[in-house]
Amino acid sequence: MEKILEIHNITKKYGDLTAVDDVSLDIYEGDLIGLLGHNGAGKTTLFVMLAGLTMQTSGNIKVCGKNIEKNMMDLKKNISFLPDNTLYYENLTAKQNLEYFSELADADKSKVPELLEIVGMSKWADKKVGEFSKGMTQRIGFAQALVKDPKVIFLDEPTSGLDPKARIEMNLLLKKLNEKGIAIVISSHVLSEIKDICSKIAIMKQGKLVAYNTLENLCKQEKSNSILLETKDVEKTASILKSIKDISFFQQDDVFKITSETDIRESLVSILNENHVPVLTLEYEKEDLYDIFEKYYQVA
Ligand SMILES: Nc1ncnc2c1ncn2[C@@H]1O[C@H](COP(=O)(O)OP(=O)(O)OP(=O)(O)O)[C@@H](O)[C@H]1O
Numbered sequence: 001m002e003k004i005l006e007i008h009n010i011t012k013k014y015g016d017l018t019a020v021d022d023v024s025l026d027i028y029e030g031d032l033i034g035l036l037g038h039n040g041a042g043k044t045t046l047f048v049m050l051a052g053l054t055m056q057t058s059g060n061i062k063v064c065g066k067n068i069e070k071n072m073m074d075l076k077k078n079i080s081f082l083p084d085n086t087l088y089y090e091n092l093t094a095k096q097n098l099e100y101f102s103e104l105a106d107a108d109k110s111k112v113p114e115l116l117e118i119v120g121m122s123k124w125a126d127k128k129v130g131e132f133s134k135g136m137t138q139r140i141g142f143a144q145a146l147v148k149d150p151k152v153i154f155l156d157e158p159t160s161g162l163d164p165k166a167r168i169e170m171n172l173l174l175k176k177l178n179e180k181g182i183a184i185v186i187s188s189h190v191l192s193e194i195k196d197i198c199s200k201i202a203i204m205k206q207g208k209l210v211a212y213n214t215l216e217n218l219c220k221q222e223k224s225n226s227i228l229l230e231t232k233d234v235e236k237t238a239s240i241l242k243s244i245k246d247i248s249f250f251q252q253d254d255v256f257k258i259t260s261e262t263d264i265r266e267s268l269v270s271i272l273n274e275n276h277v278p279v280l281t282l283e284y285e286k287e288d289l290y291d292i293f294e295k296y297y298q299v300a
Pocket of ligand 1: 040044
């Protein structure tokens with residue numbers, strides 16, 4: 001896969017405030033990255049720098065191998081940024097708005113009908129944007145992001161304010177665009193959505209990028225220290241667990257959740273076998289994105 005963006009140690013300061021602090025990451029063709037972080041973590045600031053709308057205070061960005069300082073046009077040509085509050089000319093139709101944005105981007109406006117088709121808005125091409133629902137307007141936003149045939153699209157909270165059906169449709173559309181090879185980076189506060197559609201997760205905290213990996217690798221790295229145990233004899237199991245030192249546990253229905261600093265699975269199976277308690281399941285509890293996110297935010 002082609003490396004589209006190389007971001008090396010970029011920092012953005014606004015006076016004394018460091019909004020983005022020494023962030024490095026690479027973005028490849030076909031990446032679908034979820035960018036998470038609390039309010040004020042620096043997500044939007046990172047996007048505006050990567051879209052070439054503001055200069056970084058330090059660090060450098062390469063687009064398709066070229067440093068942007070000398071090739072700002074390369075950055076602007078290859079990257080689209082859709083802010084969370086994009087405004088359209090409400091008295092112009094969907095088609096007219098997109099033609100206008102095509103002209104601004106110096107792109108081929110004859111492609112507008114095709115873009116409307118991609119985002120499922122052909123039927124409403126000649127309707128005024130002022131009459132559209134939030135979901136329809138957001139589709140126009142995606143079409144706008146596609147106007148210049150970008151290699152990467154940054155979307156700032158693209159599903160914010162949409163109802164559940166519109167969110168699902170939007171996420172399907174994102175996947176469809178991503179399957180065409182366009183790298184997509186989405187900032188969102190909706191972890192379940194990010195988990196469902198993104199292949200990589202980036203987490204920002206106080207301007208720093210504290211995690212960047214595939215969800216699978218993050219789950220492996222942040223392995224839980226809780227074991228889930230289910231046996232055929234709940235009472236006997238409870239009494240055995242009470243006798244084991246340095247663990248804590250609680251029972252939920254027929255499953256015991258055991259917390260231990262060390263891996264006790266083998267010794268636990270032996271003790272249960274010695275006491276003739278058949279084990280049904282014994283496995284580490286799987287971390288989900290919510291746990292991982294919370295962990296990064298708990299660490300000082
Ligand atoms: N133009 C600016 N001038 C001064 N400070 C700014 C500017 N833009 C952003 N900031 C500050 O930089 C920090 C990071 O803001 P940013 O908008 O990037 O965070 P965010 O992660 O996108 O937050 P949210 O999830 O609320 O959108 C915040 O403290 C914000 O107040």
